[in-house]
Amino acid sequence: xxxxxxxxxxxxxxxxxxxxxxxxxxxxxxxxxxxxxxxxxxxxxxxxxxxxxxxxxxxxxxxxxxxxxxxxxxxxxxxxxxxxxxxxxxxxxxxxxxxxxxxxxxxxxxxxxxxxxxxxxxxxxxxxxxxxxxxxxxxxxxxxxxxxxxxxxxxxxxxxxxxxxxxxxxxxxxxxxxx
Amino acid sequence: xxxxxxxxxxxxxxxxxxxxxxxxxxxxxxxxxxxxxxxxxxxxxxxxxxxxxxxxxxxxxxxxxxxxxxxxxxxxxxxxxxxxxxxxxxxxxxxxxxxxxxxxxxxxxxxxxxxxxxxxxxxxxxxxxxxxxxxxxxxxxxxxxxxxxxxxxxxxxxxxxxxxxxxxxxxxxxxxxxxxxxxxxxxxxxxxxxxxxxxxxxxxxxxxxxxxxxxxxxxxxxxxxxxxxxxxxxxxxxxxxxxxxxxxxxxxxxxxxxxxxxxxxxxxxxxxxxxxxxxxxxxxxxxxxxxxxxxxxxxxxxxxxxxxxxxxxxxxxxxxxxxxxxxxxxxxxxxxxxxxxxxxxxxxxxxxxxxxxxxxxxxxxxxxxxxxxxxxxxxxxxxxxxxxxxxxxxxxxxxxxxxxxxxxxxxxxxxxxxxxxxxxxxxxxxxxxxxxxxxxxxxxxxxxxxxxxxxxxxxxxxxxxxxxxxxxxxxxxxxxxxxxxxxxxxxxxxxxxxxxx
Numbered sequence: 001x002x003x004x005x006x007x008x009x010x011x012x013x014x015x016x017x018x019x020x021x022x023x024x025x026x027x028x029x030x031x032x033x034x035x036x037x038x039x040x041x042x043x044x045x046x047x048x049x050x051x052x053x054x055x056x057x058x059x060x061x062x063x064x065x066x067x068x069x070x071x072x073x074x075x076x077x078x079x080x081x082x083x084x085x086x087x088x089x090x091x092x093x094x095x096x097x098x099x100x101x102x103x104x105x106x107x108x109x110x111x112x113x114x115x116x117x118x119x120x121x122x123x124x125x126x127x128x129x130x131x132x133x134x135x136x137x138x139x140x141x142x143x144x145x146x147x148x149x150x151x152x153x154x155x156x157x158x159x160x161x162x163x164x165x166x167x168x169x170x171x172x173x174x175x176x177x178x179x
Numbered sequence: 180x181x182x183x184x185x186x187x188x189x190x191x192x193x194x195x196x197x198x199x200x201x202x203x204x205x206x207x208x209x210x211x212x213x214x215x216x217x218x219x220x221x222x223x224x225x226x227x228x229x230x231x232x233x234x235x236x237x238x239x240x241x242x243x244x245x246x247x248x249x250x251x252x253x254x255x256x257x258x259x260x261x262x263x264x265x266x267x268x269x270x271x272x273x274x275x276x277x278x279x280x281x282x283x284x285x286x287x288x289x290x291x292x293x294x295x296x297x298x299x300x301x302x303x304x305x306x307x308x309x310x311x312x313x314x315x316x317x318x319x320x321x322x323x324x325x326x327x328x329x330x331x332x333x334x335x336x337x338x339x340x341x342x343x344x345x346x347x348x349x350x351x352x353x354x355x356x357x358x359x360x361x362x363x364x365x366x367x368x369x370x371x372x373x374x375x376x377x378x379x380x381x382x383x384x385x386x387x388x389x390x391x392x393x394x395x396x397x398x399x400x401x402x403x404x405x406x407x408x409x410x411x412x413x414x415x416x417x418x419x420x421x422x423x424x425x426x427x428x429x430x431x432x433x434x435x436x437x438x439x440x441x442x443x444x445x446x447x448x449x450x451x452x453x454x455x456x457x458x459x460x461x462x463x464x465x466x467x468x469x470x471x472x473x474x475x476x477x478x479x480x481x482x483x484x485x486x487x488x489x490x491x492x493x494x495x496x497x498x499x500x501x502x503x504x505x506x507x508x509x510x511x512x513x514x515x516x517x518x519x520x521x522x523x524x525x526x527x528x529x530x531x532x533x534x535x536x537x538x539x540x541x542x543x544x545x546x547x548x549x550x551x552x553x554x555x556x557x558x559x560x561x562x563x564x565x566x567x568x569x570x571x572x573x574x575x576x577x578x579x580x581x582x583x584x585x586x587x588x589x590x591x592x593x594x595x596x597x598x599x600x601x602x603x604x605x606x607x608x609x610x611x612x613x614x615x616x617x618x619x620x621x622x623x624x625x626x627x628x629x630x631x632x633x634x635x636x637x638x639x640x641x642x643x644x645x646x647x648x649x650x651x652x653x654x655x656x657x658x659x660x661x662x663x664x665x666x667x668x669x670x671x672x673x674x675x676x677x678x679x680x
Contacts, residue, residue: 018666098673110629113665115672118624118679143500143680144624144645177676 021101021113026092032133033154034088039129041084045077083107093152098174100140100167102150114150117174118142122164124157136160140167186328189254189265195295196253196316201246202291203315208238255314257325260332262302264312276312278333280304282475282501283509284326288466298322298468303501303509326470330456333472357458361450361513361520367492371515372441373434374486380440381433441514450513450520452527457497459511471511475499475680476528477622477648481521482614493521497528498648500680510648529603529619537598537605543639546595546655547588555584597642597653599664601671604644606651621675622646626665630658644668647680 052073056066087106094101099115120141130136130153137153138160155163212235245268254265262281264274286298300322302312317325363371446463453470460468478498487493497511516524525532562577590610598605604623606616623644630640634655641654642661653661 018663018670020662020666021669022662099669107632108629109635110627112625112627113669114625115669117673142624142645143647144650145647148625148627148645150625174673 019096021094021096021099021111024094024096024101026094026103028092029088029152029154030135030156033135034085036127036129036133036135036154037084037088038081040127041081045081049074049077091154095163095166098170100150102152112148112150114140114142114148116167116170118144119167119171122167124160124164126157138163186257186324189256191250192253192255192314193295193297193316193318193321194250195297197246197250198295199291199297199299199316200250201243204242204246205239208242212238257328262312262325262329264314274312276302276304278329279336281329283470283472283499284329285470286322286468288462288468290464292316293466300325330454334455357451357453359449359451360523361448361516363445363448363461363515367515368442368445369438370490370492371445372438374484374490374492375437375441376484377430377433377437380437381429384429384433384436445514448513448515450511450516457511457524459513469509469511471497471499473528474678477618477646477680478651479525479528479617480615480649481516482609482612484612487612491517493518495521495524497524500647525617529617532603532617535600535603537600537603540597540599540653540656540660542592542595542597542653543637543655543657544592545633545637545639547585547592549633549655550588550591551581551584555581555588559584595653597651597656597664599667604651604664604668606653616649616651618644618646618651620668620671621677622679623668623672624679626668628661628665629654634658 053070056070083106087104090106090109091102091104093103098117099113101111101113103109103111120143122138122140124136124138126136134157135153136155136157137151138155140150140152142148142150152160152163248268249266252266252268256263258275260278262276262278264272264276266272266274282303285301285303287301288298292298295316296319297316298319300314300317314322443463445461448459448461451458451460455473456470457473457476458468458470460466476497477500480496480498481493483493492514493516495511495513495516497513499509501509513520522533559578559581562580563575566575566578587610591608594607594609594613596607598607602620604618604620608614608616623646625645627643627645628640629643634640635658638658639655640658640661641652642656642664643653644651
């Protein structure tokens with residue numbers, strides 16, 4: 001396509017010059033979180049493989065179907081463990097003055113951006129495995145519904161706490177400005 | 180209107196409430212003990228029957244006493260800009276709801292309410308789970324008085340705090356003059372009923388039929404599925420005959436059910452504008468009255484289908500900020516709007532929208548490949564294999580889904596549009612019909628951008644825009660456009676001082 005596409009037909013401001021959230025440098029999650037991911041996905045995979053093995057030996061005795069299905073499940077499980085490790089490298093968050101972005105996913109990538117002025121509340125949680133590795137996860141809630149809640153895992157408890165208080169302070173500021 | 184002063188006195192609900200409370204308990208009790216009642220009815224002479232009858236009467240008597248007591252102990256009143264409720268027969272309960280937290284006050288009337296001329300009042304609050312407070316039966320004028328007090332409070336509040344409130348400056352003079360936007364006549368109802376989505380009803384009817392077939396199987400030992408298979412798989416004259424009869428019958432039943440449902444839901448619908456609010460009253464057996472404050476509107480959707488286009492009608496949905504579970508419950512649904520009413524409503528809510536010049540963005544053509552693959556190729560492959568293995572003649576027809584998917588995929592791509600304006604985002608869709616979703620940019624909560632490997636190869640991504648009342652998704656958009664849109668939305672949301680609710 002030769003014509004340069006622009007966001008607006010009559011731009012009031014130059015869209016290209018707006019700060020681009022994609023150009024931000026992402027803060028990577030704690031390296032220990034990679035291990036947490038490996039462990040949790042290995043646990044889930046193990047359960048899935050075990051249950052399917054159990055079910056297949058009881059239900060279907062015809063070997064070509066059951067064995068190939070089982071091999072398929074095992075391959076998927078191994079893949080999901082590997083994927084969780086690779087995907088770790090693509091996770092990260094970026095803080096700006098007025099919003100926070102979180103990136104994730106290796107093949108299927110996603111990036112969520114939440115302006116502080118829309119934050120309802122934040123909380124910090126620690127999963128069972130998280131605790132072993134001294135990590136926390138920060139969740140930022142908006143009124144946009146469950147699928148838009150931003151969860152940043154793999155943070156040091158201290159970082160999570162600082163992030164949280166920064167966000168809440170910014171939210172408060174923006175509501176004061178709004179009056 | 181009576182002076183609002185007496186709202187500050189603790190008062191009971193309408194005496195008619197006793198009756199409604201009794202019914203409420205009665206329904207709960209009957210729904211829990213109906214198997215016992217059934218035994219009594221089937222075998223009234225037995226010794227056990229008499230004992231059970233006594234128990235039933237005892238329970239009925241106790242619930243009557245309880246109803247009266249709970250009516251006597253239930254008080255509501257207004258105090259210091261809070262709605263207070265004192266209740267509880269055995270344990271005392273006090274509930275205070277500050278006006279600031281009240282999202283909406285809706286009225287509901289079932290047949291008995293209508294007969295007694297009372298309403299049940301539901302008060303919803305922000306952030307909490309669902310309905311905060313419900314009054315079973317209040318005289319209509321009382322309920323309206325209550326709502327007016329809360330609304331008046333909100334008006335003065337927003338007038339005094341909003342510095343740049345051009346939106347609210349004209350509230351005081353026009354606030355109380357209701358303006359009727361739409362009223363549905365029986366003819367309109369039939370139009371709506373005829374043009375509703377019959378496929379959906381057909382699905383429900385089909386599922387119902389299957390579940391009944393299951394029951395018949397279990398209870399009577401009939402093999403309904405077996406019989407069905409016999410009739411459908413053998414190309415006997417009887418089988419064809421049965422199919423020819425069954426299909427129109429099926430369609431006819433679905434059609435009738437949709438029509439009845441439409442009449443029940445939308446009978447006597449009236450759509451008003453009252454100052455800064457929209458109000459909808461509708462329903463035959465259960466009469467609902469819902470109000471949305473204009474400033475709380477998050478997303479507006481209007482759509483038409485080929486059948487609706489024949490009549491020139493649209494369905495208009497107005498969504499407000501609420502927790503997602505109650506989204507359906509809390510949105511205003513106004514079917515049977517003509518273009519004029521849709522435009523009128525838009526002019527009232529988003530004044531500049533119809534004059535706005537949008538930049539239009541289309542979906543990349545590769546969405547067609549994806550859709551055809553998912554909804555055409557894979558199903559066709561499955562049906563094809565099935566037909567080949569079963570040597571079923573009829574099943575080959577199902578592979579026609581492949582060419583159909585191609586046509587529909589193209590139609591979808593052609594009609595799907597994302598339109599962006601400095602203040603609004605409009606999403607257009609529809610294969611056969613047309614559907615529009617509109618959000619104001621300063622109401623947006625979050626933006627997400629997703630991309631799959633295939634999308635990245637072609638420089639595309641999916642844009643998702645979330646508000647507190649619904650979302651707009653636009654897949655297969657040029658990555659550059661998606662990012663610019665996101666950056667612009669963030670720019671606006673972070674600078675705009677206007678409140679999103």
